[in-house]
Amino acid sequence: xxxxxxIKFCFRAEKSATETLQMVNAAYGDQALSRSNVFRxxxxxxxxxxxxxxxxxxxxxxxxxxxxxxxxxxxxxxxLRMLADEVNIGKDTxxxxxxxxxRKRKICSRLARHSLTPEQKDRRIAAWRDVIATADSxxxxxxxxxxxxxxxCFAYDLTTKRQSAxxxxxxxxxxxxxxxxxxxxxxxxxxxxxxxxxxxxxxxPGVETIxxxxxxxxxxxxxxxxxxxxxxxxxxxx
Numbered sequence: 001x002x003x004x005x006x007i008k009f010c011f012r013a014e015k016s017a018t019e020t021l022q023m024v025n026a027a028y029g030d031q032a033l034s035r036s037n038v039f040r041x042x043x044x045x046x047x048x049x050x051x052x053x054x055x056x057x058x059x060x061x062x063x064x065x066x067x068x069x070x071x072x073x074x075x076x077x078x079x080l081r082m083l084a085d086e087v088n089i090g091k092d093t094x095x096x097x098x099x100x101x102x103r104k105r106k107i108c109s110r111l112a113r114h115s116l117t118p119e120q121k122d123r124r125i126a127a128w129r130d131v132i133a134t135a136d137s138x139x140x141x142x143x144x145x146x147x148x149x150x151x152x153c154f155a156y157d158l159t160t161k162r163q164s165a166x167x168x169x170x171x172x173x174x175x176x177x178x179x180x181x182x183x184x185x186x187x188x189x190x191x192x193x194x195x196x197x198x199x200x201x202x203x204x205p206g207v208e209t210i211x212x213x214x215x216x217x218x219x220x221x222x223x224x225x226x227x228x229x230x231x232x233x234x235x236x237x238x
Contacts, residue, residue, distance in 0.1 A: 003033050007041045017042045031092045034084040059089040065101050068094065072104065144233050146199060146226070148192045153203075192222050194233075200225040 003024060010020040021038045033041070067087050071078060080098070084091040098104050116124070135141040166175050188204040200222045204210060226233055 003028060004041050007033075007038060008044070011043055030080075030095065031090065033090060034081070034088065036085050036088055037090075059093045060097060060101075064089060064093075065097050068097050069102055072098070072102070143195055146192055146194050146222070146233075148190060150188055150190050152186045153189045190218060192225075194230070196230075199229060 006024060006027065007020055010023060015023070017039050020042055021035060024038055025032045032038075064087055068083055071083060071086055078086075080091050080094050083098070084094045087094065168175065187206060188210075189201060190204060191201045192199045202218065202221070204214075
């Protein structure tokens with residue numbers, strides 16, 4: 001009734017239906033009437049709701065719960081406002097039905113690197129089964145395994161306070177050094193490690209394109225590094 005009187009006031013004040021809808025939403029927030037209800041009441045002089053056939057006396061009933069449940073089964077991305085317009089009830093009532101009656105919560109999707117096909121999944125399972133079988137047959141398998149990872153890093157000023165020290169005269173002011181600040185530029189770090197720790201790491205130049213040719217060079221530098229720091233891993237053709 002309060003919102004119906006507010007709509008009537010806006011109509012008398014010569015506000016448009018769209019302006020009235022914006023003012024009602026700003027004043028009542030989540031408890032505001034839906035768009036269709038605001039437009040239905042706009043321009044009416046009486047504030048009493050006329051009886052309509054099939055109109056339930058209580059909006060939060062089994063019928064509306066079932067309607068909203070079916071709508072969410074068809075499209076899980078519908079907003080509370082869109083559901084309210086479809087069922088023609090208030091947004092706050094829809095929220096109570098979705099959260100309390102249907103026990104649903106709205107969460108963001110988790111980002112995944114790629115979507116694998118069933119064939120790709122089967123190949124990965126087969127490959128890891130081979131890895132497990134090899135590890136079971138050789139106790140030193142994991143000691144000869146090198147893993148890599150990639151991550152984006154901020155570019156930092158690597159000069160420390162001690163490294164920035166300089167000789168100055170007696171009358172000259174003390175040199176100043178700004179505190180470390182994160183750079184807006186990011187660079188990719190490629191890191192290779194085994195059970196003993198990091199073997200090789202390098203930053204990818206910003207102008208470099210990461211493709212098969214570039215990664216071939218990375219692996220060649222990794223192999224040379226392994227020969228220097230892990231000579232036992234390269235024995236007997238390993």
